Amino acid sequence: MVVSLQIGGGRAFCPGLGRDSRDAVALLRNSACRPGFKSTGNFSSKKKRNGDGGTRRGLKVCCERGATALVEKKGDKERQSEDGYASQLSVVMKFGGSSVASAERMREIANLILSFPEERPVVVLSAMGKTTNKLLQAGEKAVSCGVSHVSDIEELSFIKELHLRTVDELGIDKSTISVLLDELEQLLEGIAMMKELTLRTRDYLVSFGECMSTRIFTAYLNKIGSKARQYDAFHLGIITTDDFTNADILDVTYPAVAKRLHEDWINNPAIPVVTGFLGKGCKSCAVTTLGRGGSDLTATTIGKALGLREIQVWKDVDGVLTCDPNIYPKAEPVPHLTFEEAAELAYFGAQVLHPQSMRPARESDIPVRVKNSYNPQAPGTLITKARDLSEAVLTSIVLKSNITMLDIVSTRMLGQFGFLAKVFSIFEELGISVDCVATSEVSISLTLDPSKVWSRELIQQASELDHVAEELQKIAVVQLLQNRSIISLIGNVQKSSLILEKAFNVLREEGVNVQMISQGASKVNISLVVHDSEAKKCVGALHSAFFDHADDSLPELGSAGLSQNGSSMHSSIS
Ligand SMILES: Nc1ncnc2c1ncn2[C@@H]1O[C@H](COP(=O)(O)OP(=O)(O)O)[C@@H](O)[C@H]1O
Numbered sequence: 001m002v003v004s005l006q007i008g009g010g011r012a013f014c015p016g017l018g019r020d021s022r023d024a025v026a027l028l029r030n031s032a033c034r035p036g037f038k039s040t041g042n043f044s045s046k047k048k049r050n051g052d053g054g055t056r057r058g059l060k061v062c063c064e065r066g067a068t069a070l071v072e073k074k075g076d077k078e079r080q081s082e083d084g085y086a087s088q089l090s091v092v093m094k095f096g097g098s099s100v101a102s103a104e105r106m107r108e109i110a111n112l113i114l115s116f117p118e119e120r121p122v123v124v125l126s127a128m129g130k131t132t133n134k135l136l137q138a139g140e141k142a143v144s145c146g147v148s149h150v151s152d153i154e155e156l157s158f159i160k161e162l163h164l165r166t167v168d169e170l171g172i173d174k175s176t177i178s179v180l181l182d183e184l185e186q187l188l189e190g191i192a193m194m195k196e197l198t199l200r201t202r203d204y205l206v207s208f209g210e211c212m213s214t215r216i217f218t219a220y221l222n223k224i225g226s227k228a229r230q231y232d233a234f235h236l237g238i239i240t241t242d243d244f245t246n247a248d249i250l251d252v253t254y255p256a257v258a259k260r261l262h263e264d265w266i267n268n269p270a271i272p273v274v275t276g277f278l279g280k281g282c283k284s285c286a287v288t289t290l291g292r293g294g295s296d297l298t299a300t301t302i303g304k305a306l307g308l309r310e311i312q313v314w315k316d317v318d319g320v321l322t323c324d325p326n327i328y329p330k331a332e333p334v335p336h337l338t339f340e341e342a343a344e345l346a347y348f349g350a351q352v353l354h355p356q357s358m359r360p361a362r363e364s365d366i367p368v369r370v371k372n373s374y375n376p377q378a379p380g381t382l383i384t385k386a387r388d389l390s391e392a393v394l395t396s397i398v399l400k401s402n403i404t405m406l407d408i409v410s411t412r413m414l415g416q417f418g419f420l421a422k423v424f425s426i427f428e429e430l431g432i433s434v435d436c437v438a439t440s441e442v443s444i445s446l447t448l449d450p451s452k453v454w455s456r457e458l459i460q461q462a463s464e465l466d467h468v469a470e471e472l473q474k475i476a477v478v479q480l481l482q483n484r485s486i487i488s489l490i491g492n493v494q495k496s497s498l499i500l501e502k503a504f505n506v507l508r509e510e511g512v513n514v515q516m517i518s519q520g521a522s523k524v525n526i527s528l529v530v531h532d533s534e535a536k537k538c539v540g541a542l543h544s545a546f547f548d549h550a551d552d553s554l555p556e557l558g559s560a561g562l563s564q565n566g567s568s569m570h571s572s573i574s
């Protein structure tokens, strides 16, 4: 593109500027500066008064001779990072464990990143392959194996071998990770000595995975001539609550991360490579983790902090699929989702996205693209604020197994007020999170969120459930139903009657009794609770009915499932 750039009187003008001002930055950086004015790469956003009294946003560009050019921005509103600067970085590219599982995969990922020369990415990485699980298993074994046997722990040998082999195959220096491997062994010896693995230690233990993968990848990028800089999230400014193993990101994170990445880039541009999944506890200052799969949340947090154009999460599947492919292999990619649909899908158990990861993206309205690092040509799934739902019926089916359901029937008179409040105050007091709820005047069915008790010991979970039942029994008859599954139908709930009719026809044909139905205020999700033993069969049959024939016409009418109202079935469709 020919760009006429005049620098003089503090003003530069680029006619035909591309889709946003970052194009101008790229042009300036490369060749567009007038001879004698070489861009220093120091750009910041500035508002300029225009003729009719309004303001237009432009880029203040500092050039080598100290001249200042103002590049007018036309078109879209320019994105601002949390520290007020226009970000020089354009996208986040997050790669999950399977995308960085070996030296070969790391080479492919490096090529993939470099195949987008127009992008200036922030790279977020998970630990290599199964490293996180192996670290946790090693920690469990260390508790009981005795200090002198730590070096024999199979998982420790696996981790050492994998990382040393990777370093070797990539031709980078062993010292990149050897200190960390020594520290890891010492930590396991400490666990063996103490004979305990606290949640805090567990987080520190798993952090070795991301700390090693990012160091290896950064060294490799530098080796092949692409300047990169490694960051540990806990030193970058990702500040969290002190809820070890399931920490929440605090708002102070956004300006801190923006400032650090921005300043480093200005002083010495290099591709930032950040550890996913990790943070720093606000009070403890110890390493925390964001819950399993938390690197997705790291990516969207950085995207929001810097006000980037797009957040990409690269996985081992062609995007978000109509169903978990491990449950139903014929699942197909969903081209477009809203933040709300994606959040609901993740929250109700689709492993493909971390449950909290959509929040920062939605708050800053930054599109998230889910792509396949094994098949980069596949279009993937685009997640945005809104999409055309006029033709949409069902988007995806999600299965969450092994959940506990409670049927609670009041022992007081019909219509007794305060019953629901009392029940929920018991859950609040005990710090237990509830997933799905369906109510009538004197009874409640609900399911408990397993992710919130995921980190607790099984034994502790069992005694907590007993405690809940004990408290509830003071005001109600309580039935604890275990081994249940929630099947969530994510879709256009404007068509809920069609979805329910079709779904219940299918379930009737399968001879399955639904034990609870819940449709929340989000209007994108209808949840059905069935017994674990029937759940996979139901998902397969529902998928065939809704997706495999691409035929969403009304099913034959019949006395379908809505007329099944066993004692524990509630419908709270609003
Ligand atoms: N609806 C779904 N769409 C896509 N993948 C799903 C879905 N439900 C479950 N999965 C599983 O999620 C995996 C991808 O998520 P994850 O393992 O966290 O990726 P990564 O480690 O690359 O971030 C897939 O391999 C697939 O087995």
Ligand SMILES: N[C@@H](CC(=O)OP(=O)(O)O)C(=O)O
Pocket: 095, 096, 097, 098, 126, 127, 132, 133, 209, 276, 277, 291, 292, 293, 294, 295, 296
């Ligand atoms: N390594 C962490 C964090 C993570 O996000 O992993 P992945 O992107 O591979 O799901 C985990 O296994 O939970």
